[in-house]
Amino acid sequence: MKKLITTLAAMLFCLTVLAQQSAAQITYNRHALNLREQDELYRDALKNDHVTPGFVSPVSVQLLLGSQGVGADIKYGFLPRLSGRVGFGIIPVNAGRNFHFSSFKVHGQLTSRFSNLHLLADYSPFATQSIRVVGGASYLIKGNANVIISPTGGYHIGSRSVTKDQLGAIYANAYWKGLAPYLGIALFRDFPDKVFNVNLDIGSYYLSSPATSFTGTELLSDNDDNAKQFNKNMSGYRWLPVVQVNFNFRLK
Template sequence: MKPLLYLTSVMCVLLGSFSQAKSQTPDNPVYVRSIGIQAGTQGVGVTFSVPFQNHLALRAGAAFLPFDTDVLKTYNNYKTTNDITARMSNIHLLVDWTPFDANDNFGKHFAISGGMGYFFKAKGTFVTKLTEPYQYGEIEIAPEDIGVLTSSIDWEFSLAPYLGLGLQNFNLGPKLGLDLNLGAYYLDKPNVRIVGTNLLDGNEANAKLVEDNVDKYRFLPVVQLSLSYKIK
C-alpha cells in the first residue's frame, strides 16, 4: 500500500498546486485545463490535465483493462483449449512536453511524455486443458483424468516508469479536444505460479523457467486515444 499512498499524495499535492497557478499559455495554447475519457491498449479510463507553463502540462489518470478470451491450440498433435483472463488497472502521473509549441502549425501538437504508473491490479491467468482423449500406448485417458494446468503471471502492486510520444489537443470544437499517445511502461519482474491437477500435478517446478522467459518481455505498450473537455 505504501507506493499507492505515496503516488496518490504526490498527485494531490501537484494537482492542487498547479490548479492554483495561472496558465502562461499563449492565445491559442496546446495545453488547457481539461478532463476526459480515454481508451486503448491499457483499457478505458479517465484523465485530467493541467498546464503549468507554455509547453508543459501535468496529466493524471486511471485506466482499467478487463480481458477474457478462449484460444484453441495444438501441442504435440493434441488439441487444447486455453481460457485466458487478464485484469490490469493503474493510476498514472505524467508530464507532457511540447518542444515545438511556439509554431502555429501541426508540429505544435507533438509531445514527449514521461512519468510513472502504479499497477494495483496486473495479473494474467491461463487455464489449459485437453479437448480430446490422450493416447498412452493402447490406453486412452479422458481429458478430465489428465487434469487442468493453471498458470498465473502477476505484476500487482508495482511502480512502472513510462515514456512516450503523442499528438495532443487537436480541437474538435470550442470545448472538445483529441489526443493520441504512444508509449510503453517498463514493468517489474513478474511472479509466476503454475498449478496442475490429476496427472498434471507436479508442474510447479516449471514456474521458474516461465518467469525467466517472461522477464525478457517487460515492456507494456500503450496506444491511447483521449477525448477531453476543456474547463476554465
C-alpha cells in the first residue's frame, strides 16, 4: 500500500512538471512568435523609411548665395529621406550703364529689391541623398524692379536744340508680392556627414502677375500707349529662376 501511494505521488509529480514545462514552452513559443512579428514589422518599416537604426534627426544652418540673392535657412531632418527648411532671401541690386536709344545716348539705372520668407521640403528618392526633389512656397515681402532711362546730353530736333533736362526721363516699374510656389531639384548631400558641406539648388518660383507703371517727364511724358504695351509685356514675367549654392554647417 505504501509503495502504491509512493508510486502515485511520483506519477502526479511528473505530470505536474510536464504540464508546467508544456505551459512554459507554449509561452516561449508565443513570445518568440511575437518577436518575429515585431521584427518583420520593423524590417517593413525600414524598407519604407519609417525607422532607421540609430537615426538622429539632423539640424543645420544653411547660408545661401545665388540668383535669389543672399540669405539663410534652418534645416531639420524628419526622416532619412525627408527634411524641411525655413529661411529668407534678399536681393539688393543697383546697376547703371550708358547705351544708345534710337539716335542719342542715354543712361539706364536699374534698381531691384526682392525679399522673401520661404518654407521648403526636400525628398530624396535615392538612399545616397545626392539628388533631391524640392517643393514648397515663398512669401514675397517685397519685389520691386525699377528702371530710369535719362539722356546723357542734349538733342537736336530739326533746327531746335533741347537740353537733357528739357527732354526729361522715363520711369518703368514692376511690383510683385504675395505667395509664390516653388519646385526644383537639389544636388549633393542634404546634411554634412561631419560639420560642413556644400550643395546646390536649381529651380524656379512662380510669381503672381506684376503691377506696373510706365511714366515720363517733360517731352517724354506722353506715354499712355507705351504704358499699355509695357504692362502687356511684363504680365508674362512670372518665373523667378533659382540657381544657388548652399553652405551647410551641421549643429546636430
